[in-house]
Amino acid sequence: MKTIALVAASAAIVCLTGISSIGAGSAVPPVAPGVEPAPAAAISKATSVCQNCHGPGGDSASSTFPRLNGQQADYIAAQLKNFRDHSRADPHAQAYMWGMASQLDDTLIAGLAKYYAGQKPQPPQSGGALAAAGRKIYMNGVTAENIPSCQICHGANGEGKGAFPRLAGQHADYLKKQMEAFRSTLRDNAVMHANTKDMTDSQIEALASYLSND
DSSP: OHHHHHHHHHHHHHHHHOOOSSOTTOOOOOBOTTOOOOOHHHHHHIIIIIHHHHOGGGOOSSTTSOOOTTOOHHHHHHHHHHHHTTOOOSHHIIIIIHHHHTTOOHHHHHHHHHHHHTBOOOOSOOOOTTHHHHHHHHHHOBGGGTBOOTHHHHOTTSOOBTTBOOOTTOOHHHHHHHHHHHHHTSSOOHHHHHHHTTOOHHHHHHHHHHHOOO
8 A cells, every 4th residue: 555655646746747758848649530629728738747657649658557549538538537536446546547637627537538539549459479369259258158248348349439448459468457457356347347257367368469459
């Protein structure tokens, strides 16, 4: 708990001061064609604060922080509100996002969600070592082991929809850790726990290999 508190405190300092290891003057990544630009306040927050961890345009370099570029706006908004009210309470959320989200009102949350949803996403499946096995699980599930098809909620190409997040192009290690957290209930989500509770480590590895692009 001391480690979490120290990291959270550091994150809060970055949020409040706008200190950037990348540079607050970095160019604003263009939005996807046909997408209306996000409000100026959201762009400013994204490019002066959020990009410290999530990278320019949400394309993070480290698997510690999820890629947000091209993520579903409804999902981003819901998660930011969950961080803000502490209803998402896994250790990673506490360490990095509770302090950050405490600074956000609903208008800014909506603007940030719009900004990241409008950024060009990473391409889908990279064809990792276990991608073929992961594709079978993703597309068809494993009926005998009570594992449903992932595409039912997350789309045939992992693009997500509404409250269901985009998975395609995410960091493999981030995907792996989230599935493990759902499986153990370290990250509280009844639907995702039900979907992952019977998964083996190798099945989780295969899904992450199929979906990721590192």
